Amino acid sequence: MKVLLVDDSKTMRNIQKSILTQLGVTELEEACDGLDALSKVSGFAPDLILLDWNMPNMDGLTFIKEYRSSGATTPVIMVTTEGEKTRVIEAIKAGVNNYVIKPFTPDVLNQRIKETLSRTQAA
Amino acid sequence: MDQNHILAFVKSTKNTFATMLQLEIEVGAPAIKKSKKAVHDVSGIIAMTGGIQGTCVLSFEGKTAINVIKAFTGMEFKIDDDDFTDAVGELVNMVAGGAKTLLNSSNISISCPTVVCGSGHIVHGHKDTVCIGIPCKCGAGDFAVEIALRQTDPSPTTTASASASA
16 A cells, blocks of 8 residues: 655654554655655555645645645545544545544544545545 | 633543553643743643633653653654654644644634744743743653643633533
8 A cells, every 4th residue: 555644744644654563564655745756656656645634835725726626536534633523624624534633543543444445445 | 711622632632641651640730831931842832712712732851852752752853853853743733733623613724733842942922912931741851831822712711612522
């Protein structure tokens, strides 16, 4: 499985990488903001994207709107400190498939990844 | 400053440290910060705008900061490493973001974090805003959460959310 990690914090990308590696994911690509992600997503063709919300240059919400407007259907999990219900709804409406609120445990991220992949595979 | 603001930051700090660092925190009595004298070496700073305006600062002594970041990342960095400041920034981002969620106000925005390193630095907030210092102790050492906030939105923040368990 190929996973694209989009977060402006290298620390957070490293934490996510560690969790994904334990899940058996070997193909990982990193992007430091939405613009960087847009430039890499076509060439990398991920099976899953983990996306932060608050980032410089282009935030996660803008990224998902642009990405979905291109017709892309790759599942996207928003991983963010934005935990208010209105924000979650805004992200889902924009095309996010699942949501993880920081701080999170490895188990929570594992569970959301499995949920998301099984839902999209069933669809 | 509303006491719910202080409660939200206390709960969010405890939750962030317990979840990401596996460190339990003992919180001392919050008090108005009067002294301008800096006692810390590393500060992670987040600005809040919208319904609440001001700053949240996580301040550490150098050795404590190194210990805390080691617990967070599993690696020991020097204070001038880019990875160290990135991790401090992510930590304060989680604390401020968690408090924002507990305050249940969707019209609050938080900035990208800024990290200041160096002995003797002073973080100045808005001159008309009271700064509350919340002393914290954990297995990695002592640190402080300093919040200087004022409510600009007339609608009060939700008490129920701020008193929810972290």
